[in-house]
Amino acid sequence: MDVKAENLARVIGARVKHERNARGWTLDRLAEHAGVSRRMVVNVEQGSTNPSVGTLLRLSDALGVGLPALVEPPTPKAAKVTRAGDGxxxxxxxxxxxxxxxxxxxxxxxxxxxxxxxxxxxxxxxxxxxxxxxxxxxxxxxxxxxxxxxxxxxxxxxxxxxxxxxxxxxxxxxxxxxxxxxxxxxxxxxxxxxxxxxxxx
Missing domain, CATH: 2.60.120.10 (Jelly Rolls)
Known part of the structure; x- marks a missing residue:
């Protein structure tokens, strides 16, 4: 992974772990709800893998937060600008x-x-x-x-x-x-x- 991909993987991993802990779920429970392996959940949370879009969708749906929230936490701002190249x-x-x-x-x-x-x-x-x-x-x-x-x-x-x-x-x-x-x-x-x-x- 390049630097930008590594940073994104870490952000996603931290967000997944935060949402899982907020629900009091174990790694196994999230894995079961998302239909992925426990090892995949561990790798995602550690930011050591670049998961597929399908895996991210499974995790976000299981956590009930939606895919955009795994990339960046929801913001209370009325408007959010994403500049060219920042997606x-x-x-x-x-x-x-x-x-x-x-x-x-x-x-x-x-x-x-x-x-x-x-x-x-x-x-x-x-x-x-x-x-x-x-x-x-x-x-x-x-x-x-x-x-x-x-x-x-x-x-x-x-x-x-x-x-x-x-x-x-x-x-x-x-x-x-x-x-x-x-x-x-x-x-x-x-x-x-x-x-x-x-x-x-």
Whole structure:
């Protein structure tokens, strides 16, 4: 990991540990609720790994805080500016593409704003998000192929797509020029599934 990635991993690890401790949960309990291994939780909390977006989504949903809150604690400010280049790089493609979380809201209804670049040959596979999740994207440059629930959509610059993100889906660039798109993810009711269980702890 480079320095920026290491710093982000430490921030995420500290946030996960803080939220877990605030609930009085053990490492094993968080691992069980998130559907990941105990070793993965330990590695994330220690900041020694660069977890996948899927793992971060599992952890944030289990903790009921939403993915943006793992990158930066919620702020009481009425407005928050993210300057160009300051977003959280949460995915890096084999060929140089990047998925950058640039803004987000707090739970229970979490909205994430992403900036994606897919280099030629890059592909990002995403497992199904929580029930009711919607995704909206618009291609800014190049061409992107989205597969959602078995349906294939090819979008060119200026085209947009809205689809349910609670199914397995992927974004890919099978072309020989880079592609860039913005992505908005709406995830309603984050944490509701685990609140009653946490209360029974």
């Amino acid at each position: 959280a790089v949460l995915w890096t493609g084999e060929h140089g593409g990047r998925g950058v979380l640039v803004a987000g809201t707090e739970p229970p209804d979490v909205v994430e704003l992403w900036e994606w670049t897919l280099a030629p040959g890059d592909r990002h596979e995403s497992e199904a998000h929580s029930s009711g999740t919607r995704e909206l994207l618009q291609v800014l440059e190049g061409s992107v192929t989205i597969v959602a629930d078995g349906q294939v959509h090819t979008l060119d610059a200026g085209d947009a797509l809205t689809f349910f993100g609670d199914v397995d889906h992927s974004y890919s660039n099978p072309n020989d020029v880079p592609a860039r798109f913005t992505l908005c993810v709406y995830e309603p009711g984050v944490g509701h599934a685990h609140r009653s269980e946490a209360g029974d702890a």
